[in-house]
Amino acid sequence: MTSRIDGPLKVTGQAKYGADNLFPDTLHGYIVLSTVANGEITAMDVTAAKSAPGVVGVYTPFDVLKLDKAVSSVFGETWVPLQTKEVAYYGQPIGVVVAETYEQARDAAMTVEVTYDEKPAVTSFTDGLATAEEPPEIRGGAPNEMSVLADGVESIEDALAASPVVVDNTYFTATQHHTPMEPHSAVARWDAAGLTIYSGNQAAHLQAEELSTALGVDRSQVRCINPFVGGAFGGKARTSAAGFLAAAAARALDRPVKVVMSREQVFTATAGRAATAQRIALGADKDGKLIALRHDSVSSTGMDRSFVEPTSHGTSREWYATKNLHISQKMVPLNIPPVTYMRAPGEAPGSFALESAMDELAIALNMDPIELRLRNNSTAPPGKDLLWSSKHLDECYQIGAMRFGWANRSPHGHEDGDWLVGMGTATAMFPGLRFPATVRATFKADDTAEVGTGGADPGTGLLTVLALVGAESLDIAPDRVTPVLGDSALPPGGLSGGSTATASAGSATMVAAVELIDQLVKLATSAGAPFEGLEVTYEGGRVLADGRSMTFGELLRATGRTELTATGSSAPGEELTKHSFSSFGAQFVEVKVHKLTREARVTRMLGVFDAGRIINEKTARSQLSGGMIWGVSAALHEGIEIEPSGRFANADLAGYLVPVNADIPDIGVHFVQYPDTLHSDLGAKGVGEIGVVGVAAAVANAIHNATGIRVRHIPIRIEDLLDS
Template sequence: MVNRLDAPLKVTGRADYGTDRNFPGMAHGYVVVSTIAHGEIAAMDVTAASSSPGVLGVYTPFEPLPLRTPTSSVAGKVWVPLQDKEVSYYGQPIGFVVAESFEQARDAAMRIEVSYHRRPARTSLDEGLTTAEDAPPAMDGSPPSLSVLADGVESIEDAFAGSPVVVDATYRTATQNHAPMEPHSAVALWDSDGLTVYSGNQGAHLQAAEVADALEADPSSVRAVNPFVGGAFGGKGVTSTPAFLAAAAARALGRPVKAALSREQVFTATAGRAATVQRIALGADRDGTLIALRHDSTCSTSADRSFVEPTSHGTSREWYATQNLAISQKIVPLNLPPTTFMRAPGEAPGSFALESAIDELAVALRMDPIELRLRNNSAAPPGKDLQWSSKHLDECFRTGARRFGWQHRPPGERSDGDWLVGQGTATAMFPALRFPATVGITLHADDRAEVATSGADPGTGLLTVLSLVGAESLDIPQELITPRLGDSALPPGGMSGGSTATASAGSAVVVAAAEVTDALLELAAAPGSPFEGMEVVYEAGRLLAGDRSMTFGELLRAVGRSSISATGSSTPGEELTKHSFSSFGAQFCEVRVHKWTREARVSRMTGVFDAGRIINEQTARSQLAGGMIWGVSAALHEGLEIEPDGRFANGDFAGYLLPVNADIPDVDVQFVEYPDTLQNTLGARGVGEIGIVGMAAAVANAVYNATGIRVRNIPIMLEDLLEQ
């Protein structure tokens, strides 16, 4: 295990995040947001704001900054503020004030008077269910509804009619916000070379491209820098409102501009996770073999229908072997802040519904929930011929059951003083993906090597992974590697999202190492080299020929070179036509529910994961434990309360509940390690998101085991656990 390279900087406060940058003459911006959920801005009186002390500029849809909407983004639709007068949700950015100080900008912003032409607002998912629309095709092109039927079965209804045991229930999950510790923010600086934007994001070169497009600037003149990111989870995949506004205002004013969302604005001026309503029906034989599975899912989405939470396609389509399958995905457009990718999009809320339903089926069959899951373990996604490249879910459950002590689980209520104690389990799955990535490696004359890419490390440990994979690929000690990332001036490293960074950038490191080694050997064989005319090999950082041996640094010095560089790229290829790829896991949870207060507390958690090769056990364990904690948060704490007018009643850290130390026991994380070299040359699959998957269901299943009360909505509230 290797400690995170960035840990000392972060724990001592020496890591510079976006708004830690300060420049001479820097001004400060403050974002103005709407106070209605739907309508058109009729007028904005900025007279008082413009004349306030220190104010340098006031920008609105009536007097906007020169910006346009970027034409495309790999992370989804990019929204740019102040482009028109339409208001689609409460808390939408509608103005920007720049002043000499933050306090002056904030106070001036409060003096802007806004009048609206109000329109009726749709803010309730439940009220919109009757008019739900079919979702657009999924990211892989799949239609919103699809089915796989066994030979001789004419409909999914016939399959259920022929099932001896059927469970059918509806599950609900709440709207969530990414709630990163670092608010969305930016510092923008123009100089003779162009624009530099310092802003936390999930891919520096992607942000640079979006900002250049929005400003209609030469892409070569825009640089994005983000060596440290204070949490992202999908919420910083596209350029934020402060980054666009700061960049445009800095150009207009000829001064550096810093802008950051307030904590309350983070809940509305960014995108979050959709609420879902999911109906799942399971039909099985009396031995537990699944005969039919139907998953009809509906999610909220923004008024522009820009994102779909793929709950049915992301879980029921992939997880279990079943003879008959029918899934559908619908959307309800609402006048609420936009939705987007959030840690395990689709799988996190979808697994709550599916794994709760599997538990209900196990109860109906009087079968152990683990036995039921393993009995329906799939060799390939239903309806697909491509088998899983590597799957050891059965070993995850066996290992987890042994570590957790599942064999001692009582079939029903167990008491410990005033507490009811229950245990639950669930499957975890998340697709193993890769994005195109390029990495540059430079060998220096001091025998050190630099491994560089523009990708981001939003807490995932990628910086450390680059050093480890670089050291392994170059066959030199890890302490001789200097990893660099978070700068669009570096080779494009893809996005740190979708649990792809290690597999994507790591695979590119392997290619780059081979390229720079070939270049080094070519240099060694060149005229004037100490190895001229000799057959040279590279081994452990040294060049060897006969009885002659030199480090690569010694060779570079001998031929008068300070360095030698090469880049390597990796992209998904024909392996996608040969196998299906996923990571797998087994979640276990013990919950205590107080007999009288109905307070629910998690007392033990165990997760065992099959994620291919683990590059650094310490950072991987941290990522998985963090995901499991987020699953507990979704189950017992986290959810936005939406008032009829579209305002978030708890859109701050006082009302939006998140677990603290007292809520979380020790988290037991274990791996079953089988390198998956069919997926990538490293054999590593992602771990960043699978940790959250299934944990909310494991909590709810444990609550049922403790109390006999089946709660089909999260977060689980005290009133849900009152005697029924």
């Protein structure tokens, strides 16, 4: 249990986030947003803004900051602001006012008058379901529609028709937004070496790729620095409008420029999570064995069609043993801000539907919901030969049921004074992924070591994990290791996304450490060195031979060096042809619902997770309990209200509710630790996203247990529970 290395810096306000970097002569940019959802800008009157106090630049589609296509190796093309007069959503960045102070820029921005040739906006997801489109591409290039059918079965319809017990319902999840504590922001400055930009982001090297392509400069001329990131959750995977505009304005004005979005702007000028509609049909035999699983998904998307939330591909494709499976994915393009990755994209809303449906099936079968899930426990994804590398979901359920007191659950809940109390459960899964990563390890003459990579720690605890894995691999104490992250000048360190960072950077750290120790040994035994010609070993930070030993620092000093550096790389490879990989978990939730006024409040929560080896239990626990709180939030609170005009009615934290402390009980997090060395040498799988998966369903299932009311949409609110 190691405390966050950067914790003291953060809680004392010393951690410098992107917008905390202020240089002499820094200018401030304020973004102007559209107030229609569809149309063309015919004019922008910036006369008042240009003559306002302190204003040095006003940029619009009529007076443009030239940006080319932004492209990165992972995300492909990313939208750049101000290059078109077309408006596709309410709250789209359409200008930036740059002034000597933030207040001057903001006040001048308020005076910009925009004239639109407005067109009718398409904003209703439910209206669009009937005419949903085929999406261009789903994660991993999987087909939009796919079936696995048992021998002799013609169609999923036949398999369902032949099932003795069938539940068939449609579930809806709300449009959401990450809105991380640190708003999207950037401080950019240019000098002879090119651009340096300070901006919270999930992968400095990908941001550098996007900025270099957009700005038309060589990749080597862009340096992205983000040692601290105030929350990202997928919403800072791509470069933000703040980043592009700060960089381009700083070049145009030849002074540093800082752009910080307001909280309200973050809701529309970045990207959020799609709304989803999911029809699930489950067919089972009387013993609860699944015969057929059909999951048809539709997600909202922006008019750019740049992202599809893959709910059935993210869940039903892999979760349960079933002989017959059919999944499909469509999308409804709307005049709404773009959608993107948001913590467990696909799995979070998908699990609400699938795990609600499993609960409904358990009730139809009069079977305990845990028993139903264990009877359909899979050894491999349906229709695939590749067995799960390491799966202990049954143990998660057994331990969870015991710790949570599941045996005390009645099929119809129980009463506690004025409250109805119920328990619910759900399965959680998240794929075990890795990205290629390179880590640089360095021995220093002062007997410390440094482990660095370009990845980011957006609050996940990666920095601490890097130190721990570095210390273990170099066989020295963690306090002698300085971890370094968040700089595109470091070797590319993967991406803090997809719950991949620990396995990716950790595996590369192990490779780098072996290489570094190898180099140290060579140095120690080289001509003129203290151990010339000897057979040496390395242990505990020392080189040993013939009963003598020297620390690596002593050795470096003795050979006249200040440091010794090696890099190591790791990437997914052959293991992908041998096994399927996932983290697993069992979620348990207890809720109470007031008999009269019907508020639903979560009273107890427990998650038991199988995520391979846990490197640092303290930060892993934070990751998972944070994810579980996200699940409560999705279940009971979060939802963007989209008006027919396309305006977000609740685009601030007063109207877009997330839980407060009073909504969240003590959260139990328990790990079953089986290192998965088939996945990577480190044995660790991801914990960043699986915490949120399944929780919303467990809440809905608990509410049903308490009240007898099945709510098939989230968020579940008081009015959903009044009629009883």
